[in-house]
Amino acid sequence: MIRALTLAASALALSACAATPPPAATAAVSTQPGRQYRWQLGSGEAAVLSRQAHLAMAAFVAAHAKGPASSVVLSAGSTPAAPRFGACGNRPRAVVYDIDETVLLNTGANYDSAVRGDPPFDPERWAQWERDGANAVEPVPGVVEAITAIRRAGVTVVFNSNRDRSAAASTAAALASVGIDNAVPGETLFLKGDVAPGSAKDPRRAAIDAKYCVIAMAGDNLGDFADAFNDRGLSTPARRALAQNAAIAPLWGNGWFLIPNALYGGWEGGTFDDLFPADKRWTPKEK
Numbered sequence: 566m567i568r569a570l571t572l573a574a575s576a577l578a579l580s581a582c583a584a585t586p587p588p589a590a591t592a593a594v595s596t597q598p599g600r601q602y603r604w605q606l607g608s609g610e611a612a613v614l615s616r617q618a619h620l621a622m623a624a625f626v627a628a629h630a631k632g633p634a635s636s637v638v639l640s641a642g643s644t645p646a647a648p649r650f651g652a653c654g655n656r657p658r659a660v661v662y663d664i665d666e667t668v669l670l671n672t673g674a675n676y677d678s679a680v681r682g683d684p685p686f687d688p689e690r691w692a693q694w695e696r697d698g699a700n701a702v703e704p705v706p707g708v709v710e711a712i713t714a715i716r717r718a719g720v721t722v723v724f725n726s727n728r729d730r731s732a733a734a735s736t737a738a739a740l741a742s743v744g745i746d747n748a749v750p751g752e753t754l755f756l757k758g759d760v761a762p763g764s765a766k767d768p769r770r771a772a773i774d775a776k777y778c779v780i781a782m783a784g785d786n787l788g789d790f791a792d793a794f795n796d797r798g799l800s801t802p803a804r805r806a807l808a809q810n811a812a813i814a815p816l817w818g819n820g821w822f823l824i825p826n827a828l829y830g831g832w833e834g835g836t837f838d839d840l841f842p843a844d845k846r847w848t849p850k851e852k
């Protein structure tokens with residue numbers, strides 16, 4: 566389709582050429598998706614980072630499948646700045662995965678957005694994707710091997726996603742389409758509207774933690790680990806600092822596993838002032 570648009574634009578440019586010089590705008594039809602898509606979906610670097618994180622998690626889980634363990638879900642009332650974690654007792658061991666851009670690449674929906682120049686997020690269009698897109702997803706590199714190894718170690722795999730509970734069947738079908746079966750609503754699949762209304766994941770995490778000993782979690786958004794990271798009152802630099810504060814930093818790669826996602830996330834509001842400290846700005850001297 567992109568090629569067809571390009572050809573049409575070229576034809577228009579050629580016909581315009583006969584009468585007047587072509588305007589500079591003839592090159593405006595993009596033949597390449599945005600830089601974020603090229604990195605996320607095309608680069609070996611993104612694939613390796615994803616694989617590295619998923620397989621590190623599988624190795625961590627294999628090492629902690631038996632013996633003493635504590636949950637990696639923040640205890641009620643504690644925060645990423647002052648975390649507390651509960652003992653596991655005799656609860657069966659589990660891991661918790663987010664789904665979108667953690668387990669599944671939403672390649673079909675990403676195409677739909679990229680080819681339209683990334684208009685603002687449209688909840689209706691996304692709801693349709695949740696219902697109809699099961700066969701246009703791909704597995705995040707490394708995740709299928711990791712989940713296979715984790716299950717083989719006797720640890721239950723639970724999904725906690727902000728897909729809507731009305732799309733439970735199609736979400737399970739999307740997972741099955743990449744070879745990940747046994748996502749059972751209410752047992753190993755928890756979606757928006759389950760447990761509590763809204764997109765907060767803490768109530769679902771607490772429900773999962775009550776039933777299982779959660780020894781590892783994976784997500785592409787900090788909110789996949791604690792809702793506190795997505796507090797709208799946090800500035801971009803404060804959110805970045807909170808994720809690395811001394812009390813919580815040891816969890817990364819050691820119970821909490823972050824999967825790279827350059828397409829969207831809680832980081833999108835960053836401004837020049839947020840990203841470039843005043844004393845770190847450089848431009849070449851005028852000659």
Ligand SMILES: [Mg+2]
Nearest residue numbers: 663665666785
């Ligand atoms: Mg996600």
